[in-house]
Amino acid sequence: MTIQKKNVLKLYNLPGKVVYCKKCCISNQRPRIGFDKDGVCSACNFANFKKKLNWSSREDELKRLCDKFRKSNGDYDILIPCSGGKDGSYVAHQMKFEYGMNPLTVTWSPLRYTDIGRKNLNAFIASGFNHVLGTPDPTVTKKLTELSFSHLGDPFQPFIYGQYNFPLSVAVQNEISLIMYGENGEVEYGGDMKNAFIPNRSVEDQVRHYFSGVSPKEWEKYGINEAKLKPFESPSIGKIKKNKTEIHFFSYYKYWDPQENFYYAQEKCGFYPNPERNEGTFSKYASLDDKFDGFHFYLAYIKFGIGRATSDSAHEIRDEKIDREEGIALIKKYDGEFPKKYYKEFLDYCSISDETFTQIINSWRSEHIWFQDDKKNWHLKNPIWK
């Protein structure tokens, strides 16, 4: 199979010149991020905004929201997507024990669980939750992973479908109208400042906008039939609306600090960090339940020059956990580290060869980000430390 070179600039609507934020370490290559006239990114501006916000009035809004949706007949009144990680555990625990809601928590299964990921999920459930785990037919997930890796340059597409659509399905099935996610990435990490003032996301947006334009149905043309794709799809807009479904973000209502979520989840929900550093970054406490998540992050590094250490450093700088100089040192040290630990397993899972893998990777390297030296090794043209 010949693999066609992708036009990354056009596909993701990226600026042709790489520029780094003056305050953190993110570049303008992150899709949908904005930069102001002083060279500061929208995520930093939001971080600044949220430090000055009157959070007690936001919490009052949360209490009103709870009162509006709270049920007194024993039925679930809130659905919380939670993998058993630090963030979802924090949100679920707060909603149940701080705000007196009766949540159903849901997890869409990772492609392949790590031991620590499964342990954390069990510990979370054991801390007092009703929970549903969605596991689609692994043969279908496998096929979709391979296809989405080959065609979209991201093995996580089937997982992302489920992450967004499964909670909608479970909400409709159980007649739960309120879904509470953790942070709104479209303002915490980039995106539009208007989201700082909006507690929710419209269900139309949720269903349509977050799959790089490729919905589950599109894979039918590769011979995956309707029935197999069903678990990855959302319910019809009609059903979602009839259920009066609303999608809210906890980060709108309470100050969002991933490190503090870690402390909270550790103390209340038995959460533990990864026994070793996650490949491609310095952190041990984020995104650790899927053996293959390293490939999702690695592809982002290839497409945008933004690896996992860059993303982690950027938000830790905004959260004032590290300074910019430390962030740059960490990026230099870890960003783009190849996820070798589960590489063989990943190739087997996708039934692709080492060679095909490399071809796919290289098809996503854009000239405005990468160059090849005399020995055919790839380098970033404009790394932050230069």
Next chain:
Amino acid sequence: MKKIRLIPRLDIKGENLIKGVQLEGLRIIGNPNEFARRYYENGADELIYMDTVASLYGRNNLKDLIKKAVKDVFIPITVGGGIRSIEDAFEILRSGADKIAINTAAVKNPLLIKDLVNKFGSQSIVISIEAKKISENSWEVYVEGGREKTGINVIDWVTKCTEARAGEILITSVDRDGTKEGFDIPLLKKVSEVSNIPIIASGGMGQLEDFTKVVKETDVDAISMATILHYNIKKIQDIREFALSKNINLREFYE
């Protein structure tokens, strides 16, 4: 009967006192020297200053902090983090530290231990070990703030460091660090069995009973503590009183 030493441990990043859980999620706590002074006044026997991220960032900058600390703290201070050579060790000792602790550099180059001992004497060389449990009765040496595996068995490493005539071993349980779940007793039992040099136990103290348990059930010589003191769960005076009430021998402290 030996006298157990009480050693508050100050993990440092940049200018700040920090603390994590399992050496992760490093939270900024405050000004380290203010805490140091308080612990000294409250009866600490010694202090440990540890730049846990020095190797992570490839830096070594505790000198200025130590120079300030020794102006109002008059108990032995051990300093670790980013010490990679005789020169680094010399600099730290010259700024007023009484002992230096090494971890990553010793793992990378075990001969450095002997060199340091020959130059400065055993009494001033502490080997810091980050121990992570891998199975029942088996622990692996980690470096870079609990982030990197080394493949080295902790007990083998303790034996090596003992043979190299290190002065003390500071053993930190990565699993227990910051969790307040108590010390890793089997680890400390094993380590204190195979080594005849003083062992400082670190990682896990969350209540007074943890202290008596580790002293009664293992043969360690000193107890390092952080979370329990930094978050003011207990004061050094509380620990001292409790230990004495349980007939544990401590060094005398005159207020």
